[in-house]
Amino acid sequence: MKNFRYRFLLLLIVVISAFSFVPPTHQLPERNRFIPEAVYELPPVATLTLTASEVEAAKGETVCLEVKAKDFNQILSMQYSMNWDANVLKFKEVRSFGLDGMSLQNFGAHVASKGVMTFSWYDPSLRGFSKPDGHKLYDVCFEVLGNSGSKSKFEFSGKPTVVEIANSASQFLELRSQSGLVKVK
Numbered sequence: 001m002k003n004f005r006y007r008f009l010l011l012l013i014v015v016i017s018a019f020s021f022v023p024p025t026h027q028l029p030e031r032n033r034f035i036p037e038a039v040y041e042l043p044p045v046a047t048l049t050l051t052a053s054e055v056e057a058a059k060g061e062t063v064c065l066e067v068k069a070k071d072f073n074q075i076l077s078m079q080y081s082m083n084w085d086a087n088v089l090k091f092k093e094v095r096s097f098g099l100d101g102m103s104l105q106n107f108g109a110h111v112a113s114k115g116v117m118t119f120s121w122y123d124p125s126l127r128g129f130s131k132p133d134g135h136k137l138y139d140v141c142f143e144v145l146g147n148s149g150s151k152s153k154f155e156f157s158g159k160p161t162v163v164e165i166a167n168s169a170s171q172f173l174e175l176r177s178q179s180g181l182v183k184v185k
Contacts, residue, residue: 045171047071048078050137052154052180057144062092064141065154065180072135074128078165079120080175084154086115088146089182096139099129108161118161128168146184154180 049070057063091112097103101124108118117140123129146152156177157163165173 045173046073046167047174047176048075048165049176049178050156051178052140052156054181054183056183056185058185059144059147061144062141063144063182064095064139065182066139067137067180069131069135069137070133072129072131072133074130074168075123075173076126076128076166076168076170077120077122079118079161080163080165081157081159081161082117082119082140082154083157083159084115084142084182085146085152086113088144088150088152088184089115089142089154090145091117092141092143094138094140096136098131098135098137100124102138116160120161123168142182144182144184148184151181151183154182 051068051070053066053068055063055065091109094104094107094109094117099121102121106119106121108120111117140154156175156179163175165175167173
C-alpha cells in the first residue's frame with residue numbers, strides 16, 4: 001500500500017506540474033538559424049565573349065566557321081547551344097579543338113539536321129584555363145545548301161541548352177557573342 005501511495009503521489013505531482021508551469025514566451029530571432037535562407041542567383045561578375053567568323057561560299061562548297069574567345073580567364077566550365085538555318089547550311093563536322101579535354105563528345109549534334117547543336121565542356125584538371133584574346137576554340141564545318149543570295153547566321157544561344165559559364169572561383173559569367181554569317185554567292 002505504501003508503494004501505491006508513493007506512485008500515486010508522484011503521478012499527481014507530474015500531472016499538476018505539466019499543467020501549471022507555463023514556459024516563457026518564445027522569442028524568434030531576426031535570423032532563424034533553423035530555416036535556410038532563400039538563395040538568389042547572383043548576377044554574372046564578368047563576361048566571356050565568343051565570336052564566329054563570316055564567310056562567303058557557293059552552293060555545294062564546304063565552309064568552316066572559326067569560334068574564338070575573348071576574356072577566357074580561368075574558365076572551368078561552359079555550356080550553350082549553337083543555331084543556324086538548316087535550309088542554308090548542312091552540318092558536316094567539328095574540328096580543330098583548342099582546349100584540353102575538348103573532343104567530339106563535347107558537341108551534341110543529334111539535332112544538327114534542324115540547325116541546332118549543343119555544347120558542354122569542363123576543364124579536366126578542375127583548375128580553370130586562361131587563353132589569350134582571339135584564341136580559337138574550335139571550327140564548325142558546313143556544306144552550303146542555300147541558293148545564291150541566301151545567308152544564314154551562326155548564333156550562340158541558350159536554346160535548348162541553357163547558357164552557363166563558370167570560372168575557377170565558382171562565379172558565373174555572362175556570355176556575350178558575335179554571330180557568324182555564311183553568305184551564299
